[in-house]
Amino acid sequence: MRLLDYTLKCSIVWANEFEPIELTCLIESISTNNPRIEWKKIKNGVPSYVYFQNKIAGDLENRAQLREPANILIFNATRSDTAEYRCEVAAIDDQRDFDEILISLAVRVKPVVPRCSVPEAVTVGTSTELRCLENEGFPAPQYRWFHNNEELPQDPKNSAKFANSSYSINPDTGGLKFRRVRKEDAGEYYCQAKNDAGHAQCPTQIMEVCE
Incomplete structure (x- = not known):
């Protein structure tokens, strides 16, 4: 039986509006050749896909890319990106066939003229x-x-x-x-x-x- 070894954490990440930010889903070692990777954005308790079936989707379409092994790079974070993001990794051939990481992203917004x-x-x-x-x-x-x-x-x-x-x-x-x-x-x-x-x-x- 092959093993899937994850280092997955819950974390809080800050970014400045209109600057890039990378959300990290770290896999230290993996024996499965092609695990299924999905990212979901959770806003007000409602989840939606932002990476599904090997492509960026939803709110991040045309604004992000997947970076190996499972990170998402947002090119220009906006205030609407403030949310929780869940990276889900599934490897059905491994002993540990599913795991996830939860990231809370908070986008800082510069003040306007008071x-x-x-x-x-x-x-x-x-x-x-x-x-x-x-x-x-x-x-x-x-x-x-x-x-x-x-x-x-x-x-x-x-x-x-x-x-x-x-x-x-x-x-x-x-x-x-x-x-x-x-x-x-x-x-x-x-x-x-x-x-x-x-x-x-x-x-x-x-x-x-x-x-």
Whole structure:
């Protein structure tokens, strides 16, 4: 009886949108000359073939190729490729006639230009909030604010220049809140949204501070 020896794992793989990514189905040694190899994409619990009967199919048609022994190379990953992929290898003549590997593919998406809201004018001593929102990036981006082309520290108390400022930044939501606006808070503001795939920033807006 001939043996089919697999090294098959469950794994999580990250890729950047529009870049190539190879999904690995590793077979260390195999005695069967022509095993049956199939790949399925599982999205929202629904499986569909992406490699079947020795050819690329479904969502990956014309966008991928099989690389020996059983890997799939996606030429240009897109956000719609985020899913689970199952490689199934069958060798009916071997003692171990079936095995599989499950890969969770997550495609990072670069943020687009965020939408920023900066009040045109506020009064000294009042409170105000500047807002920044971006909803395309994956994973969800972190936000940073800039004042007169200088990044605002996350905690103003850690900077001598901003120690007397009353602002707070929420890097998860993009909010920049001032408890009590000072004259020194006037100027140009813009926000940057950033994740592992890249970053984008909104156009500069001016906030005036009045007595």
